[in-house]
Amino acid sequence: MCSLFSKDGNAQTTKLKASLFEGILVGGYTDGGAYINCTGPAVKYVVKKIPIMAGLLPSLKIKKDQAQDGATHNSIITPTLGFGLTACxxxxxxxxxxxxxxxxxxxxxxxxxxxxxxYKF
Structure with missing residues (x-):
């Protein structure tokens, strides 16, 4: 187990910890389309009451396929898994x-x- 501790008076507070779900819903732009996701498993580090997380992002990508006419097209909404940084x-x-x-x-x-x-709920 890897943890960093900081002193706050007599109490110790963990600055680095694992998180399974944070209650966060995000919408954004990537690769010529949009996405909607929530945060999944992550490692959370708290800096001056601002949590920064690095982890997995279960997502729905929304993008129209640019296939040739007459060719098969992919679905506009595609489930995918990304990863990245999230700050609150x-x-x-x-x-x-x-x-x-x-x-x-x-x-x-x-x-x-x-x-x-x-938004964080």
């Missing part, structure tokens, strides 16, 4: 996620960065 200040959430776009006949598989804003 009171109820405001800012997120920097990364999602993998699989290889297709017209493009290579690449990691795509995004940006989002959300």
């Amino acid at each position: 200040y009171k109820h405001l959430v800012v997120q920097l996620p990364a999602f993998y776009s699989a290889k297709t006949s017209t493009s290579d598989g690449l990691w795509k960065l995004g940006a989002g804003i959300g």
Whole structure:
């Protein structure tokens, strides 16, 4: 177990800890489309009452497929799993996620960065 401790009077408070779910909902932009996600398992580090999390982001990507006419199209809404950083200040959430776009006949598989804003319940 890896933990950092800081002194606050006589009490010890953990600054680094694991988290399964935080009650955060985020919407944002990545790879020419939108996404909606919640935070999943993460490692949380608290700096001056502002938690910063690095972890997994179960998401729904919303993007229209740019396939040729007559070719098959993917669904507009696709479940995916990303990872990234999430920071909270009171109820405001800012997120920097990364999602993998699989290889297709017209493009290579690449990691795509995004940006989002959300709410902590």
